[in-house]
Amino acid sequence: MNCSACKKYLDTKECMKCRLCTSKFHIQCLNIDKKQFLTLNKEYKATWICPACSSVTRRARSNDNTPVRQSTSMAPASDSMNMSCDLDDPGTTSPTGVLSSPRATFNKEEITLERISILLDEKLSASLSAFMESFRMALRDDVKEMVKNEIGSTMDAIKEEFSATTDFICAEQKSLQSDITKTATKIKSLEDENTKLQVEINRLNTRLATIEKISRSCNIELQAATERRNENVVALFKNLCEAVKASVDDSHISACRRVAKQNTASNRPRNIIVTFSSPRVRDLVLSATHRYNKSHSGRGLLSSDLGITGDACKIYVNEHLSPELKSLHAATRKVARDHNYKYVWIKYSQIYVRKDDSSGALLVNNTESLSKIN
Incomplete structure (x- = not known):
């Protein structure tokens, strides 16, 4: 809260509050020193009227009690604070010990603070x-x-x-x-x-x-032939020709070697690729192998037929297919098993399937053709 006179911060312990307008003032702005302020009783403080409000009915008086400092000297408490005009004679002392105004000539019984307040309110x-x-x-x-x-x-x-x-x-x-x-x-x-x-x-x-x-038309591929250290794959192939009764001269064999695995994680031995001088020799070996497997139904060509010692395992002789055809062949075998097809074979790099002996053959060219197997 600020002082209504100087507009500065107001300490409520050392201030005066007007009964009419409820404005608060520093005691210094009213030219009242601290010692004089301490002598004032509670009744007087409660009925005190600020100079601005008292000037409304006391136009004839001096304007010394404005809420600004007029001089460094303290004005008497009787002139600066007594607004009551309660005494019979000028210059007498009020019950509060403060001198009354010299102009207070009215009868005390007729004019009181309450009466003045009512008159002021009406005015x-x-x-x-x-x-x-x-x-x-x-x-x-x-x-x-x-x-x-x-x-x-x-x-x-x-x-x-x-x-x-x-x-x-x-x-x-x-x-x-x-x-x-x-x-x-x-x-x-x-x-x-x-x-x-x-x-x-x-x-x-x-x-x-x-x-x-x-490029693969002159090749055959031997699968699942067990590998041995220092083996002679040409001798293994000759043993195969003797087992299936295929007459192949050494001059008809252009190359015979094992090739790298397509799936390195597989445990199967590497395949053997045999290259012949012409596709006719290749077809001769494939036909002889097919007749041998058909005549030995349930057994087929075994590793022991090629002179490989140890546990006998089945040997597969097929055309040499490209990686794409091998993948398609594997997918075809899986679909055929799922649909109970009896035959899946390869001839001249073409994949065929047949459901049973009485049904016709179905050519599989690509993965879209697998949808025909049902």
Whole structure:
């Protein structure tokens, strides 16, 4: 809380409060020293009226008691604080010990503080009401104008910012639309190019498959033949030819070797590839092996037939297929087992399946063909 005179911070322990307007003042602003303040009793403090309120009914008095310091010297307590005018004769002492004003010539029985308060209320009520009404109207108009100006300036600023933002968004949208159009054109061009490349890849794959088929047309592949240290794979193949009664001269054998595993995690031995001088010799060996397996049903060609010691295991003699055909062959065997097909075989690098002896053969060219197996 601040002093109503100097507008500085007010210590409520050392201040005076007006009974009418409830304003509070520093005792120093009222020219009252601390010693004089301590001599005042509670009744006097409770009925004290500030100089501003007392001047309303005491126009003829001096204006020494305004809420500002007039001089460094302290005014007597009787002139600065006594607003009661309670004594019969001027210059007499009031019951509180403070001198009364010399102009207090009214009868004590007729004029009291309560009576003065009532008179002041009556005097001030009309003028105060009119003043407050005009004050409210002026304040309302000022606030309305202030709010209008503030809102107007704020709306103008918002409008400018919004216009700048919308202009920026429009520019960005046009740029984005242009980029989208260019990107769409580029994507269409890439799609067309991709279609052409896909056609070219399919053509090349077909050509590569044909080349691989031709390159392997003179080869056979021996699978599951147990590996031995310092083995002679040519001798193993000759033992196979003797077992299946296939007459093959040494001049017809171009190469005979083991090849690396396609699946390095497999425990099966490496396959043996035998290359012949012509596809006719290859077909001769395959036909002889097929007749041998058919005549030894339930047994087939075993490792012991090739002179391999140890536990006998079945030996498979097939055409030398490319890795893609091997994967397709494995997938075909799995689908055939799931659908109870009896036969799966390879002839001239073509995969065939047949459900039973009475059904026809079905050619499997690719993974899409597996859907025909049902």
